[in-house]
Amino acid sequence: MGGYNKKVYISVAVYTLIVGLSFMFLKIALESADPIDLLAYRFSAAFIGLFIAYGFRWIKVEFSKERMIKIIPISLFYPLGFFSLQAFALQYISSAEGGILLAASPIFTLILATYFLKERTTIFQKFSILISVIGVMYIAINKGINLEFNNLRGTVLMLLAALSTSSYSVMARKMRKDFSHLEISSIMILIGFIAFNVLSAGKHITNGTLSDFFVPLSNLSFIISIMYLGVLSSLGTSIMNNYILSKIEASKMGVFANLSTIITTIAGAVFLKETIVYYHIIGSVLIIGGVLGVHFSDKK
Numbered sequence: 001m002g003g004y005n006k007k008v009y010i011s012v013a014v015y016t017l018i019v020g021l022s023f024m025f026l027k028i029a030l031e032s033a034d035p036i037d038l039l040a041y042r043f044s045a046a047f048i049g050l051f052i053a054y055g056f057r058w059i060k061v062e063f064s065k066e067r068m069i070k071i072i073p074i075s076l077f078y079p080l081g082f083f084s085l086q087a088f089a090l091q092y093i094s095s096a097e098g099g100i101l102l103a104a105s106p107i108f109t110l111i112l113a114t115y116f117l118k119e120r121t122t123i124f125q126k127f128s129i130l131i132s133v134i135g136v137m138y139i140a141i142n143k144g145i146n147l148e149f150n151n152l153r154g155t156v157l158m159l160l161a162a163l164s165t166s167s168y169s170v171m172a173r174k175m176r177k178d179f180s181h182l183e184i185s186s187i188m189i190l191i192g193f194i195a196f197n198v199l200s201a202g203k204h205i206t207n208g209t210l211s212d213f214f215v216p217l218s219n220l221s222f223i224i225s226i227m228y229l230g231v232l233s234s235l236g237t238s239i240m241n242n243y244i245l246s247k248i249e250a251s252k253m254g255v256f257a258n259l260s261t262i263i264t265t266i267a268g269a270v271f272l273k274e275t276i277v278y279y280h281i282i283g284s285v286l287i288i289g290g291v292l293g294v295h296f297s298d299k300k
Contacts (some may be wrong), residue, residue: 010245014239020263022233023095024271026087029225030052032216035087038226039192040200041216042077045230047193050186061186062160067179071187074175078168079192079234085161094153096213096274099264101107101158103136103287108166109253116170119249125294132290139283172245182241264294 029038053059090098106129113119119127172184204210216222244253262284268274 002231008244011244012253015119015237016259017263018232018237019101019265020099020260021088022237023098024230024267025225025228025233025263026090026098026137027095027272029216029229030087030090030218032222035084035091036196036200036203037213037216038087038229039083039159039196039246041248042083042229042234043189043192043196045226046189046234048283049231054186059182061183063187063190068187068191070175071179071184072191074168074171074184075191076122077164077171079188079238080195082161082168083192083234085164089154089157089161092299093158094268094274095269095272096160096265097154099261099268100139101120102162102165103261104133104159105162105166107133108163111170112166112170113173113249117173117249124158128290128293130290131293133217135201135283135286138286139261139265139279140275142279142283166181169241169245172242173249176242176246181246182206182239184242185235188238204214219269259287261287 026038028039033041050059064294084100088101089101093101110121110126110129114121175184198211201210204213241253265274265276265280265284269276
């Protein structure tokens with residue numbers, strides 16, 4: 001489909017950067033809070049950001065019961081499923097491994113979009129996606145992810161997170177005729193805010209540890225991480241993701257997102273002291289090559 005323009009490219013670039021760095025901030029935040037509390041804080045920050053934007057009329061959204069009910073099915077995949085699986089997975093694997101495994105989502109997206117949306121891709125585009133995924137697999141194989149139980153559990157959880165975001169991408173494309181990208185994003189943030197805070201509160205009330213919920217707020221790095229994850233990585237990327245999906249095919253959006261793997265790997269090396277070696281560079285070249293192939297093979 002046509003419609004590529006500078007605004008879409010800028011949105012994709014910013015989206016990729018934010019998502020790539022989010023793994024690093026997740027790892028930092030998980031040092032101070034468990035996944036459920038982290039998600040409650042994350043979506044509280046996102047909701048506050050949404051509330052401020054709504055109050056200043058920067059965005060206009062219709063919050064009706066009927067429209068929220070229609071959004072609930074896709075919210076089970078994103079944000080509820082995706083962010084939960086991602087947070088639990090990163091308890092067991094590194095941020096670089098998480099980014100690499102999440103880059104498997106284009107394969108899921110391509111299959112789902114072809115079957116459910118009847119999106120057509122050329123043989124060269126399929127080949128380009130394969131090249132991109134080979135880059136991801138090359139990094140994963142050379143990294144030598146061991147098959148200890150915790151590591152394997154983290155790997156499975158992150159692959160399920162990839163499947164969740166792919167399912168959401170396909171479902172969101174189908175709903176774009178009835179909802180604006182701002183409306184979908186805002187309702188999902190509200191659903192995430194309610195769901196994760198109820199889960200967190202229920203857990204602490206059951207365990208008699210309600211005061212423990214506020215302990216992470218004494219850690220400045222946790223607060224900074226939550227602000228990044230909530231305002232930029234949840235609210236910001238949700239709006240950009242839905243905007244991009246209203247302009248380009250879900251299968252193309254999925255392969256562009258593979259670029260975030262490179263950013264995640266670099267951020268892990270620079271800030272979390274994770275090692276970058278030759279296979280990261282070779283794999284990154286393959287990933288970028290696949291992304292460029294998908295785009296430049298589109299005659300329109």
